[in-house]
Amino acid sequence: MNPISSDRQRLESKITFLQQQLDLYLxxxxxxxxxxxxxxxxxxxxxEVQDHFAVIDSSxxxxxxxxxxxxx
Numbered sequence: 061m062n063p064i065s066s067d068r069q070r071l072e073s074k075i076t077f078l079q080q081q082l083d084l085y086l087x088x089x090x091x092x093x094x095x096x097x098x099x100x101x102x103x104x105x106x107x108e109v110q111d112h113f114a115v116i117d118s119s120x121x122x123x124x125x126x127x128x129x130x131x132x
Contacts, residue, residue, distance in 0.1 A: 068111075071104040 078097045085093055 068104065068107050071100055071107065074100045075104065 075097065078093055078100065082090070082093050082097070
């Protein structure tokens, strides 16, 4: 399995868990749960961006010097 996919699945599982906990939260834990949710969502977005950039970088070889895709 792709390490990025594995990391993404782990982060998505954490976010799902936190969302479930928010449904049952005690008022004194709300801030903590929201901070954890924000942290996990930032990490997930970072992975999504890295994954997208990897696709761009891997297709760079198919780009002409002017930036247009060749063969289109």
